Amino acid sequence: MKYSFIFLGILFGFLLSRAGATTFDNYAQLFLFQDFQLLWVILFAIIVGALGMLYFSRIGGLSLFGKEALTFDKKPMKAGLVKGSLLFGIGWGIAGSCPGTAPAMLGEGKIMAVFSIIGIAIGTYIYGYRASKIN
C-alpha cells in the first residue's frame, strides 16, 4: 500500500497547484483581505469533506487497500494546541506556504520552498528533541 501513496502524492500536489495553494502571494493576500482564493479552497474542501465523511460513516465499509474497517479517528485536544496553532499560523503567514504545499512549490521550481521545507524539518526536529529529553 505505502508505495501507491507516491501516486496519491502526485495527484494531491497537482491539485494543490491548480487550487492556487502553491502561489506564495495567495497567502499574503488572504491575510491582507485582498484575495480570498485560498479561503474558498479551504471552505469548499471542508464542506465536501464533511459531507463525504458523513456519508462514509453512515454506510461503513472497508477500505479498498488492506480491507480495513474505515476509522474516523479525531485528532486529540493536545495540551499545546493553542500555542502550537498560533505558532504554526505565524509561520504560515511568513513563509507563504505550508507543509503540504511547499513540496509542490518545489516541483514548480520555486526556490523559496526549499527554505520552507528545511525550516519545517528543523522545527519538527526541535520538537522531537524536546519531547525526547522530557520523557
Next chain:
Amino acid sequence: MNSVVVWSGWVGGIAVGLYALFQFRLSNRQLGCSLAYGNIIGAGSKLSYFRTGHFAKLNNWRLWFIIGIPIGGFIAAASSPNAEIVATWSMGAVYDQVMPNSDWLKGLVVMFGGILMGYGARTAGGCTSGHVIAGCALLNPASLLAGGLFFVGGLMSVQFLFAVFL
C-alpha cells in the same frame, strides 16, 4: 514567470475535498502532511521521539506521499500552457515587497517561518491538511480550534510584515 493554471477557488476546494475523501476511502488513512517531515529528519536521528508512536516505522505511506507531492507540482507547472519550468527565487509581487532583497536573507526569513510551522504543527498535532482539511471535515472541536488559530496567527504575521516593512 510561474503562471501556472489556477482554477476558481470553489473548484479547487471541491477537488481537494474529493481528493481527501478518495484517499480515505482507498486506504483508511486521513490526509496529513506535517508528520512526514519527521519520517525524513528522524531517519538521521537517534532521538526516541523519532523511533516511537507515529514514527515507529519511518518507511510508511507518509514518506511516499510526500515524495509524490513535488512530482505533482512539477506536472501541474509543466502542463500549464503559459508556464515555463524555471527555477525562481521570487515569491511573487506581493511578498517580494516586504521581504529582504537579498535572496539568501529572504531564504532565512522563510526558513524561520518554516521552523515555526514545523514546531507548531507537532505541538498542535497537525497542519493545514491534517487539522484543517481532514480534521474540520470531521467537525472535530480540536481541529476547528486549531484551524481558527492558524488563521489568527497568519493574520498576525502578515499584518505585521506589511505594516512594518512595506
